Amino acid sequence: MSLHEYKRKRNFGRTREPAPEDSARGGRAIFVVQLHHASRRHFDFRLQVGDALRSWAVPKGPSYDPKVKRLAVEVEDHPVSYADFEGDIDEGYGKGHVDLFDKGVWATRGDAEAQLAKGHLEFELFGERLKGRWHLVRSGRKERQPAWFLIKVDDAYAGEVEADDLLDATMRESTRRAAKTPATRAAASRSTARRKATPTTRRVSAASLAKAAAALGGAREARASGDFFPPQLARLRETPPQGDAWLHEVKWDGYRIVAAVADGATHLWSRNGLPWNDRVPEIVQAIDALGLDSARLDGELIALDSEGRSDFNALQRTLSGEAHAPLVYMVFDLPYLQGHDLSRVPLIERKALLARMLAHAPAHLNLSSHTVGHGDDVFAMAMAQKLEGIVAKRVDGGYRGGRGDDWQKIKRLESDEFAVVGYTPAKGSRLSFGSLLLARPDPDGGWTYAGRVGTGFTDAMLRELGDTLAKGGSKTPTVRIDAVDTMLRGALWVPPTVVAEVYYRGIGNKDLLRQPSLRTLRMDKSPDDLRDSDRDAPKATRKRTAANKATAKKATKPSPRATGKPAAERRTGHAPVPAADPDTVVITHPDRKVFPADGLTKQDVVDYYKAVMAWLLPGIHDRPTSTIRCPGGIDSPCFFQKHVMAGLDHVGVARLKEETGATADYLYPRDAAGVIELVQFGAVEFHPWGSHVDDADRADRVVFDLDPGDGVAWARVVAAARMTRGFLAELGLTSFVRTTGGKGLHVVVPLRPGAGWKEVKAFARGFADALAEAHPLEFVATAAKRLRKDRIYVDYLRNGRGATAVASYSLRSRPGAPVAVPLRWEELGKVRSGAAFDIHSVPKRLARLKKDPWDGIDTLRQDLAAVNRKLAGK
Incomplete structure (x- = not known):
């Protein structure tokens, strides 16, 4: 998908709307609905497909009534970052006020692009206001812009509820102020007269479940907790155990998830004890719909393919935002329910109670059924259906965290x-x-x-x-x-x-x-x-x-980090390899236009990075580094790449833990050949962590990104950077300055020794807040767009584990091929903007320099712990 039309219709020097180059986003594919008070009030309905938001203007907003077909006019794709946009569009295209109506994740069974191409997309929404299944159907009428219909499926959430019924007080006030026609005033009037309808699902009452749990032999009264509990694990065996003392279940091919409900609130945890609520809101909503006060569930999160079968690859791709497969929680155990500890109750009785509880559960909760005895037959069935295998469990077994012999897994192959x-x-x-x-x-x-x-x-x-x-x-x-x-x-x-x-x-x-x-x-x-x-x-x-x-x-074992030189080895477990000659990297399609408006080709980008390599490499080597790849040029979709991909021969590999608890292979440039290889794969920008791969949990840089809002002159940005420098100096911290290749400046504080990410982020946030409090007309420390007009946003969020900041001498994927350039503080006043340097001027500048503007940054000793002790008065 292309964002060409989005860019063509907007002047990003005047509009507050986000530029396409800021559109990278990880995690689940999202949807967003925005209420837009333009010349004609309407709702903008957007679905993330790939690296863009497919968008439709819905004049009357979504309706929960399956009998109502709401016109949805297809408009240009928007960048994913537009999902966070709220506030005023002051002039030009789309002039008016924008409110966030709803936001969440979405899913569909099958390929979203293929369904849209055929003109019929069936999908499911998991938001605060919009839930359940919906249709988008293309109209046969020929219009200037493609017309679709947005239709609610007749499911548990259907009802006589309109979008205006779901407006909160803030959006109703926006609607009142923007109302210019009798129609919009009537819509606002209706919204105040209606009450929000809460969809209900048929379910077994919590009281009857509590009574049934109390009657089980071995059940004990116990207090509820929403904390993580360790799941019971199975041992690998080659053949199924025999006899009716064992029951047999399908071995689901997904991610193990445990759920704890306490005081009616659902908490999902990964097998390693990391919270998962934000990653799978549909499962949280489904468990909430059971109406339980307290419970513990154990099961497997799976993804379903277009034929309704478990698909592990689809699960991984959906969780990363590359696909939209429906997710299902296959529940196989119930060790606690409604104030009663059931861990000593025989498994067969726990599963009977679980089956009763899930009899009318939402579609995203399924019971993992079982067969008592007949282990060989169940295993043969699993092989015939090409399942991963089976899990055998003792019928009378309790529930104990950790690995034991009561659960046994037998794989198909x-x-x-x-x-x-x-x-x-x-x-x-x-x-x-x-x-x-x-x-x-x-x-x-x-x-x-x-x-x-x-x-x-x-x-x-x-x-x-x-x-x-x-x-x-x-x-x-x-x-x-x-x-x-x-x-x-x-x-x-x-x-x-x-x-x-x-x-x-x-x-x-x-x-x-x-x-x-x-x-x-x-x-x-x-x-x-x-x-x-x-x-x-x-x-x-x-x-x-x-x-x-x-x-x-x-x-x-990691090798000691080189200082000022490329790393001597890759962390891939094999013998160290010498730094390779970048000229050995074969550049395919060298004439491909990377910056079309400037006539710059892939070979031009390669030549630039070779020219500045000695200056670029010290800031990125041995650091986990995200690249922004634009394989089709900057006018085509660009995306972040932080994990290692197949085919990279010269790039280092760092095994690091992610927020999910899983580990992943992060790429890092180890030498010039690695940088050029990444450029061959379409990399334009380089964004390193503030730490090195051999000590990823300790930061050695603090970065303050001074991002000017609309109406801020460049001279104020320069003054703000100098003011930031002065406040840091009062704390005993020396800082360095860099243009970003965009609108602002980075003020960078080296740390030696390094500090933990939690400590660094807390310091960065506190410093940003102090700046904003001391000079409220100059600085703001919150990311909300509506607060940033005529002020400078002090972005401290680049100082968390996994967060990145653009590298010194990195190109930016923007027209003109600007470059982020380190400066001496003394020359800051001579620079005319944050994008003052480009692909042509930087090599000339470096040829004139007699000394690195950031000379000494890697050897300067600055202890953040000492600063914090000073601030605490110790």
């Missing part, structure tokens, strides 16, 4: 994870490559060839891997080969950077995998993880990896 170390060329009609070459860790810290996998790939995966991983390579094996494999003739070998999970039917006599089939590429793992991943692995793999643990620690 043996599965394990291997590093991808090469590929064989494609033959016949096969796309891109024939098979991927796999390796397992060696006891000596290297890798041993384990076999080939050539099945289980989709066409899309073949194309993607063909464009990334299966390119280049060496004819010389990068791993040890203990068995002869004639199919390796012509194979090309690459360093192990990607992990593949495969099914297989045992180990052959040559110690190679038998009948392997790809399950998935584990983009959330790196080869490092394979050196200590044998906890639940099949016996053949456990024996092979048991000897690796001692050497694994040595192999994965």
